[in-house]
Amino acid sequence: METSDVANDLADILVTEEEIHAKLAELSRRIEADYEGREILLVGVLRGAVMVMADLARELRAHVEMDWMAVSSYGSGTKSSGVVRILKDLDSDLTGRHVLIVEDIIDSGLTLSWLLENLRSRGAASVEICALLRKPDAVKVEVPVKYIGFDIPNDFVVGYGLDYAEKYRNLRAVAVLAPHVYS
Ligand SMILES: O=P(O)(O)OC[C@H]1O[C@H](OP(=O)(O)OP(=O)(O)O)[C@H](O)[C@@H]1O
Numbered sequence: 001m002e003t004s005d006v007a008n009d010l011a012d013i014l015v016t017e018e019e020i021h022a023k024l025a026e027l028s029r030r031i032e033a034d035y036e037g038r039e040i041l042l043v044g045v046l047r048g049a050v051m052v053m054a055d056l057a058r059e060l061r062a063h064v065e066m067d068w069m070a071v072s073s074y075g076s077g078t079k080s081s082g083v084v085r086i087l088k089d090l091d092s093d094l095t096g097r098h099v100l101i102v103e104d105i106i107d108s109g110l111t112l113s114w115l116l117e118n119l120r121s122r123g124a125a126s127v128e129i130c131a132l133l134r135k136p137d138a139v140k141v142e143v144p145v146k147y148i149g150f151d152i153p154n155d156f157v158v159g160y161g162l163d164y165a166e167k168y169r170n171l172r173a174v175a176v177l178a179p180h181v182y183s
């Protein structure tokens with residue numbers, strides 16, 4: 001597939017690569033200051049958070065450990081079912097750890113509100129959330145997010161880790177798909 005084929009599928013770029021990296025730098029400076037003297041365990045939520053985890057971790061000028069969890073709440077469609085299943089659990093013991101959950105997007109909030117409670121019950125010293133994107137008009141459950149990148153409209157978005165039918169995760173920007181992709 002040619003690169004131009006992918007570009008033809010995009011209706012609108014919502015957040016550019018440059019804007020993402022500037023925002024992650026800004027959030028990283030806040031995180032470094034907030035966690036001074038405390039080591040962070042970054043918990044990435046597979047698979048969408050792979051890009052934001054990789055770039056945030058490399059932007060941070062502090063020791064971090066990284067672990068991964070895979071949960072499923074969407075099945076194969078574009079609507080959250082609200083039923084969250086653990087597909088891959090953490091390898092780390094969270095007792096006494098300062099956990100920072102790294103997510104790509106908060107849509108309904110169902111995934112993160114469930115995950116927050118789940119990780120808090122494991123004896124962590126603290127559990128906070130860093131999410132690149134949030135859709136304020138889609139939220140069904142309010143989630144206390146300490147570090148947020150961008151509030152975006154209530155459209156289905158792809159890129160920078162986010163997929164449609166497992167494609168488009170490798171886009172450098174966050175975009176809305178053109179209608180012909182769905183037909
Ligand atoms: O706020 P919510 O409505 O719960 O939606 C957010 C969740 O949806 C996406 O994951 P998805 O289930 O699409 O899996 P993926 O990360 O493997 O693509 C995203 O990565 C979040 O985990």
Ligand SMILES: Nc1nc2[nH]cnc2c(=O)[nH]1
Nearest residue numbers: 107155156157158162163
């Ligand atoms: N790709 C993608 N996954 C999501 N999961 C929840 N919201 C979204 C979205 O807008 N795009």
